[in-house]
Amino acid sequence: MSTDQTNSIPSVCVTVGDGLAAYGFGHGHPFGPDRLWAFWNRMQAEGLADQVSVVAPHIADVSEIERFHTGDYVARVRAQSQTGAGYLDAGDTPAFKGIFEAAATVVGSVLDAVDALMSGTCRRAFVPIAGLHHARRDAAAGFCVFNDCGVAIETLRAVYGIRRIAYVDIDAHHGDGVYYAFADDPDVVIADIHEDGRYLYPGTGGAEEAGEGPAQGSKLNIPAPPHADDTFFFSAWEQVEDVVKAARPECILLQCGADSIAGDPLTHLRFTPAAHAHAAARLCQLADTYSAGRLLVLGGGGYNRDNLARAWTAVVAAMIASSTSLPSAFAVPLDQH
Ligand SMILES: [Zn+2]
Numbered sequence: 001m002s003t004d005q006t007n008s009i010p011s012v013c014v015t016v017g018d019g020l021a022a023y024g025f026g027h028g029h030p031f032g033p034d035r036l037w038a039f040w041n042r043m044q045a046e047g048l049a050d051q052v053s054v055v056a057p058h059i060a061d062v063s064e065i066e067r068f069h070t071g072d073y074v075a076r077v078r079a080q081s082q083t084g085a086g087y088l089d090a091g092d093t094p095a096f097k098g099i100f101e102a103a104a105t106v107v108g109s110v111l112d113a114v115d116a117l118m119s120g121t122c123r124r125a126f127v128p129i130a131g132l133h134h135a136r137r138d139a140a141a142g143f144c145v146f147n148d149c150g151v152a153i154e155t156l157r158a159v160y161g162i163r164r165i166a167y168v169d170i171d172a173h174h175g176d177g178v179y180y181a182f183a184d185d186p187d188v189v190i191a192d193i194h195e196d197g198r199y200l201y202p203g204t205g206g207a208e209e210a211g212e213g214p215a216q217g218s219k220l221n222i223p224a225p226p227h228a229d230d231t232f233f234f235s236a237w238e239q240v241e242d243v244v245k246a247a248r249p250e251c252i253l254l255q256c257g258a259d260s261i262a263g264d265p266l267t268h269l270r271f272t273p274a275a276h277a278h279a280a281a282r283l284c285q286l287a288d289t290y291s292a293g294r295l296l297v298l299g300g301g302g303y304n305r306d307n308l309a310r311a312w313t314a315v316v317a318a319m320i321a322s323s324t325s326l327p328s329a330f331a332v333p334l335d336q337h
Contacts, residue, residue, distance in 0.1 A: 011323030012052045013122035014316060015109045016040055019057035020129045023102040025094055030266060030303035031143045039128050039299070042309035043316065051320050053122060059101060060108035060151070067158055068150040068181070070138045077103065077145060088140035103145035106130050110148040110298065111155055117251070117294040118160045124284060124295045124319045128312055131255035131298030133175035134202060142201060147177045149255060149298060153188060156251055163187045166249035168240060169194070170233075170279055171257025171300040172267035174205030178255075179219060186215040189247035191240040193233065195260070195269050196223035218247075226268035233260075233275040237282070244286050251294045252287045254279060258302025258311035265303050273307075277314040284322035295319070 016036065024033030043049040065074055080086060081100035088095055106129060113125035132144035149167065156162040167182075169175040169192040182188035190211075197203040211219040220243045222236045244252065256279060262270035280297060287295040297315060302308030 011123040012316065012319045013055050013113060013116050013125040014043075014052045015055045015057055015113065015125075015127045017057040019059065019102075019105045020109055020127070022098070023106050023129050025096065025143065035302070035305065035308060036129050038305040038309045039312045042313045046313055046317070048313060048317055048320065051324075052126075052316065055109075055112060055116070057105050058108040058112045059105045060111055061104075064111055064155070065104060065107055065146055065151060067154040068137060068147055069135075073138045077140070088145060089142075092142050093140040093145065099145060103132075106132060107146050107148045107151050110152050110296070113296055114152050114155055114160075117296060118156075123293045123323050124287070124297065126297045126299070126312070126316055126319065128299035131171065131257060131300035132177075133169060133171065133255055133300065134173070134177045136177050137181060141177065142173065143301075144177065147181070149175070149178050149253060150181050152253065152296060153178075153182065162250045164247055164249045165189070165251050165253065166191070166244045166247050167253045167255070168192075168244065168279065168283060169255040169257070169300075170260055170271075170276065171255055172260040172264065172269050173201055173257070173301060174221070175255060176202045176204045179205070179209065179221075182215075183219065184212045184215045186211070186218045188215075188218070189243060189249065190219040191222075191243045192220065193222045193224060193236050193240065193260075195228075195267055196225055199226050200267055224269060227270055229262070229270040230272055230275050233271050234278070237275075237278065240279075241282060241286065244283070245290075248290050251291050251296065252283055254283050254295065254297045255300040256280065256297055256311065256315050257300025258304075258308035259300075261302070261304065261307040261311050263304050263307055266301075273311040273314040276311040277318045280315040280318040281322055284319060288322075293323075
């Protein structure tokens with residue numbers, strides 16, 4: 001275990017800038033371009049903005065996006081980005097002029113975060129406008145154009161030689177775009193707490209969906225009943241930790257969608273930011289044990305601006321606390337098997 005971290009190292013990177021905020025579907029839309037600033041204003045108000053290393057957004061190139069997505073689909077997004085007309089899916093995800101560049105900036109910012117983690121520039125990284133977990137390899141879905149989670153996983157494999165990856169998702173919606181892309185991959189371990197698909201988009205993620213073929217048992221879906229609160233979350237979380245520990249991942253991803261917080265306009269869960277802070281704090285500790293501290297956190301959904309600001313700020317606060325106070329972060333050893 002590394003003991004060379006000191007308080008002087010900027011341990012937590014956070015991506016902030018207009019290029020990343022631009023991924024949104026217009027003012028007044030639930031997924032509007034004001035989401036990033038709602039988060040960042042709260043970071044500043046709480047005095048946390050000065051405790052992280054701020055990273056500028058960066059646009060991915062097509063070859064990077066195509067590590068996950070099909071060439072035909074990427075070309076279609078580029079074409080519709082020119083006209084700004086129509087939808088990219090059946091009616092949830094409208095095109096707008098420049099949507100390709102905005103979506104590619106989400107991907108590029110996440111890839112920069114991956115590189116920062118792998119090169120040791122940062123110990124943890126948070127990209128607020130990211131975690132677009134519904135996009136499929138060949139299609140947009142549910143406000144998600146490019147699946148940055150999927151591109152990150154493919155990049156960890158192709159560029160950095162990482163095999164075992166844990167993907168944890170506490171967004172209110174099932175992360176179907178990640179689940180089905182890696183359903184038969186035993187080395188991508190997924191643990192996903194979400195509102196029961198019988199009551200919420202996208203309708204998938206039943207407990208029986210545990211992976212396919214050789215990957216059977218490598219995925220954990222925990223559907224929560226509508227109105228489930230922190231009592232449900234903290235109980236379910238124990239199962240998530242068991243899955244992550246068993247995986248011994250070389251890198252951990254967390255999609256911390258704030259639409260699972262009570263009061264979201266699109267969902268029915270009633271978690272509080274304490275759930276999100278707990279997930280981040282525990283995954284920091286598991287990352288220190290298994291993956292050289294590498295934890296990539298993606299903001300995900302969240303359509304009540306106060307909720308997303310509180311939840312994501314709580315997540316970053318937990319990341320800062322676990323990254324700078326070494327004695328406490330390392331004091332309680334996890335099982336080392
Ligand atoms: Zn969501």
